[in-house]
Amino acid sequence: MRFSQYFIPTFRETPSDAEIPSQKFALKGGYIKKVAVGIYDLLPLGLRVIRKVEQIIREEMNKAGAHEVLMPSMIPAELWQKSGRWYRYGKELLRITDRGEREYCYGPTHEEVIVDLVTNNIKSYKQLPQNLYQIQNKFRDEIRPRFGLMRAREFTMKDAYSFHASPECLDTTYQRMYQAYTQIFKRCGLKLRVVSADSGAIGGNASQEFMITADSGEDAILYCDCCNYAANIEKATTQLSTTSNEKPNALTQVSTPNQRSIEEVSSFLNTSPSLLIKTLVYNYIPNADLEGETFSVAVICLRGDYELSEVKLGHVLDARVLALASDRDIEDTLKAPVGYLGPINLPTGVKLLVDDSVATIVNGVTGASIADTHFTGVCAGRDFPVNSIVDVKTVKAGDACPECCSGKLIQERGIEVGHIFKLGTKYSESMQAIFLDEQGKTQPFIMGCYGIGVGRTAMSAIEQSHDDRGPIWPIQLAPFEVIIITAKAEDPAQKAAADDLYNKLLSAGIDVLFDDRNERIGVKFNDADLVGAPLRIVIGNKLSEGWIEFNFRLGEKRGVSTSVVYDETVSIIEALRHPID
């Protein structure tokens, strides 16, 4: 491609709302253009990167036995009503009405459509397993889209769905997808960490997330410094020391005027936050209650040095809607002042959940449900019931690994680029998707589902590899593999040499960009840094002496004789394309 004839609108200044490197360079380098909140144009440069990611995905998915389809982005409400998600999915789902008052949604995911497709066309175990995928745009009306393509509302996703007659068969495909995903991100040149995850609104049991590690990642992940344990913070658990040698003291009421928070109370009573029991009150609507608006109340006790995980709590309560109760609500239902709540002497009928971190506390401290008053010498089980022991805490760095005895958890940030689930029969049952097994009996399909964020994968590459001038693309994703620059565009000798090399590299099947613009060389260097090609070839004033310059995007520079420049370029690109492990 010749730069002068191409469309790469770069900017000298960065748009002021860019927050992270990938967003900054994608906008500044002319990869994307914002059209509306969370909605973007993909410009030629951006599209080239996206297409390369897609190509890698296609090759690996096909190799793993999946077949590509393309489902519509507009989905009739009827299908979503059948699965029940029409009612359960919140405002993220963009609902649209057509001229005939028929309702649709713009698909945020395609379980319903694929189940509908397969139900009507697969009737026998003999036709299983089947694994179908598509690369299609989704729309999710996110609360807070940000970071450019990283969390857009409209975005491109590869989603695959597999159908099986047995759990064992699902396991096999799930493993194959795991391998394929590992291979995909490896080929994209990305550093990866796989964690067990919460399966969220999609439902199902086992699930793993493929995280690209980067400081700007929106997810927190915890992994063991000793064994293979790794989990999303929404799912991570820890091992608590269970024994306490303390002799229980008597329950004692103490005055704690104006001491409300964990910090205030623990320093006032000169004790550790880990001996405090904090009590939180949530309102929620259960999943079973599809259209109701009536809230139930749950009281949760948690050790003072932990934060509550609303994701975990949502699962425990099987809640469709979950919100912290207001101060007024709390005082109405518990007849106790906020800041001095405690699990002792709760009104009858109130649902009390006790986090396992609290269940073994001896001689703890908690609010007395009376203003300016706490209890000390609190013992779980003796002073309040621990019938419902749950895990609703957010595990933190330094906690003990739940799977090996010696490890400690380390926290880092990651970008979720892929997610694989064992869905089971959740959708096939709700949508009556059945086949006949070997005994001639009807069975619901056992399903798996496997997603990759395409744009997010591309942006992660920038997050993992850039300098202050622009992206440093891995060659597999780079919009161009080589960029040729002439120092003086109008110099006939330079122009001829560049044209010749450009045409030869094109014929050799190398993605080459020739910056033939009549610009000062500084301008071209800066734009080249934004294009981020691994190799830049500069044809300048040493040409007359038979020399051309190789500048690698990573920094190294060296002179090359004109006689070997083509051969050397080809072998460098070949070597970059096929790294030796």
Next chain:
RNA sequence: CGGUGUGUAGCGCAGUCCGGUAGCGCACUACGUUCGGGACGUAGGGGUCGGAGGUUCGAACCCUCUCACACCGACCA
């Protein structure tokens, strides 16, 4: 959904307090000089000042209402 802030040329911004026919830098066009890390000069083109209503002889500026965008928060007992 709550808090805060911002809307003036394609991008980045000043002007608003104190009303008087709209400016700067970059980008763009033409010519000239330059030419190895975003050159310089001269001359140009481009804006219903987010929208609606009001006050006023006169509104980017004051008042009211709206819309949009951005950041923070929505884990606190």
